[in-house]
Amino acid sequence: MTTTYAALLRGINVSGHKRVPMGDLRELLTRQGHGDVRTYLQSGNAVFTSASDDERALTTALERAIEQRFGFRVECVVRGAGYLRAVAEACPFPATSLEAKQLHVTYFSEPVDPGRLSSLDQAVYMPEEFRLGDRALYLYAPNGLGRSKLAGALARPALFQGVTATTRNWNTVVKLVELTHG
Structure with missing residues (x-):
């Protein structure tokens, strides 16, 4: 069973700082084994499916992958579809x-x-x-x-x-x- 999540990246692509192209973010999430990866706008919103039910582990893995790929730390919040609707x-x-x-x-x-x-x-x-x-x-x-x-x-x-x-x-x-x- 998979769950759909949104990853919300903090403070990227603002005034040329912490540049993370959305195509690269989609590729990074796909390499992590996530499915149906899509992005929204250039401000760090990605949607994906995962077999994991651990938002904290997904967040940590994404933050580490971004730092390894781009050379800087980006804080993220990963939340499931149900939570987003409830909010x-x-x-x-x-x-x-x-x-x-x-x-x-x-x-x-x-x-x-x-x-x-x-x-x-x-x-x-x-x-x-x-x-x-x-x-x-x-x-x-x-x-x-x-x-x-x-x-x-x-x-x-x-x-x-x-x-x-x-x-x-x-x-x-x-x-x-x-x-x-x-």
């Missing part, structure tokens, strides 16, 4: 009535203790808001991520130290659900 369905914001640039999901490598976020006074950032979910954080930024003061506050390294975090806009969240359930 989309659990969105606490009215996703269907918002523009994709207004809604983002940050996927975490592990659960995040809500206490890490207790220093953020959400009232200061209104109308921007965030909600913590299961290994995910939902961010509503009505003026987009680039202008979001709350996104900047959430990006402070100390908040999520020791946890891999990678963010996708709502269009990508929905597309990954489609690709993993297609």
Whole structure:
């Protein structure tokens, strides 16, 4: 039996840094024995099938393979199709009535203790808001991520130290659900 997964690579192909061509990523995943490998956009989204049911082992193997192939470390989050759908369905914001640039999901490598976020006074950032979910954080930024003061506050390294975090806009969240359930 195989499971369909999405691999979310953090911080690649941004301003010419950590360049990972999607064709090379597909080839790398195929060499690892994964099937039905596809990529979405240039920002590090890959979908594949695997006989493994161990997301952590898949993540570690992919991170090592990327470092060996490209010579630099790239943090990854690998999540199964069911989880991706559950995250989309659990969105606490009215996703269907918002523009994709207004809604983002940050996927975490592990659960995040809500206490890490207790220093953020959400009232200061209104109308921007965030909600913590299961290994995910939902961010509503009505003026987009680039202008979001709350996104900047959430990006402070100390908040999520020791946890891999990678963010996708709502269009990508929905597309990954489609690709993993297609």
